Amino acid sequence: MSRGTGVRATRNPVVVVAGEDGNDRRSLRILLEALCPQMRGRVVEISDSVRLRLATEANLADRVAVLARKARARAVRERADLACVFVHEDLDSVDGDGVAEIQARVCRALVTELGTAHYVLSISEMEAWLLLFPNSLETFVSSWNVPAKRQGKDTGSFGDPKKILTHEVSMGARRYRESDAPEIFEKIVNLGHIKTPSGSNRSWDLFCGDVECCCADHVRLAGKRTS
Template sequence: MKSKPTKQRAQTVVILGEDDNDRQAIAVLVAALRTDIPRANLKPLRKPMALVRNVPPGRLPGHATRVSAVLRAFNVRTPIRCVLMHEDADEVEPAHEALIAKIESAFRSLPWPVHAVVPAWEMESWWFLFPDAVQQVRPSWQPPRQYAGRDVGKIRNAKEELKKAVRPPGAAAKFQTYVEADSVQIAEKIAGSAELSRPSFARSGSWQAFLETVARL
């Protein structure tokens, strides 16, 4: 009598990041870029906090050990396929490259592939690549077209710049401009865009790095 094949549990892509809005937005974008990965298998986690930008080199091993302990406990219940770690560069391109290297080096001892997701300056710089998608979130906004044909990775204080960019001239003082909680809806609009994987309005090295990272999952 043949034994029944063992059913393997689906493996999860864990998403760590600076806050819930960032983690959820990344999950939306990854789901759109990798339709072969079920949305249910993308799991944003509030803990552990894996940020490394301001961690001195001597403290990185202990930091990685603490992060690893939390993920190993999670893996007992839900097998992990890989880990996406988001952290804003808080600096213009090419600062994202050094932070990507620091994240992936700090956690290279983890038993799963670790992929860094690092926007330059902040995730809001990526939203400038898709002005029409941004405007769709709130019809009262004007589309942020100020950076047509430019490198949005050079925008300093991208979050504050986006708040100003969507505000039409003469808007009332109580005008509802961009807030971080809008980022998930913006990601959803971008996910439905034909230019998701190849934006033509502007350019961003950190967005391209993100696309290449997602392709490797």
């Protein structure tokens, strides 16, 4: 009875993004599509509480399994192959000893379950990445000003980047709010600043390296598998 139109011959790859809240997921999607044009229109989100950083070994495997199930189901809904998964979490403390270990442990669990995956652990939270782009912040709201002492620094050493944004960068009536983050990342991309951060943050460098590797290998591989 089939008329031959129900099954698609090729299935485009999708990259799934998981993160603690909608602002983080949207921010990550904007960054992925900017840093890897092949991902444009191919990044989809899932909601998951993503509590991997502090999970015990047994909990970690269980939580990763749940996340993987949701990611696979999302790809099925898109009638697409699952090329890769980016999972975001905030470290909630400054950079230091033990961070690389957490990163490696969670990453290993994700890759074991999914084959291709990346664990994006922002140090200390995603707002620290915004502080790498003072010019974009000042263009986003003209009254905002990034103090000189916050520029050109390791933003992973700032204990409370959100507070810096709400109490040092933004003043008066138009204070920074969490829902600004995706729009500021969009501004950074549109202004062409994305590849030229001011200062440093180890988690930003790791993330950019992961996207480069994903773009070159995972997304391309998934595309090849289906053609």
